[in-house]
Amino acid sequence: MKVRVDASLCTGHGRCYEIAPSVFRDDDHGHSYVDRADVPSQAEEKVRRAAKNCPEEAISIDDD
C-alpha cells in the first residue's frame, strides 16, 4: 500500500496523524504530510481509517 496527502486539500484537522501517527506527521502549521509513503502492513488498517475520516478527502491510497 502507498499513501499520499494532497497538500492543496489538507486543512489541518489532524485526524489522520491522531489515528495513524506512524505514517502521518504534522508540520509547523498542523497540516499533514506522509512520513513513509510505503505503508507497513501492520499500519494499513489505520491508514484506511484515517483516509475515511479526513473531512477534506485529502488522503489517497494506492493498493499494491
Ligand code: SF4
Ligand atoms: S485528516 Fe485530512 S485535512 Fe486533517 S490533517 Fe489529515 S489530511 Fe489534513
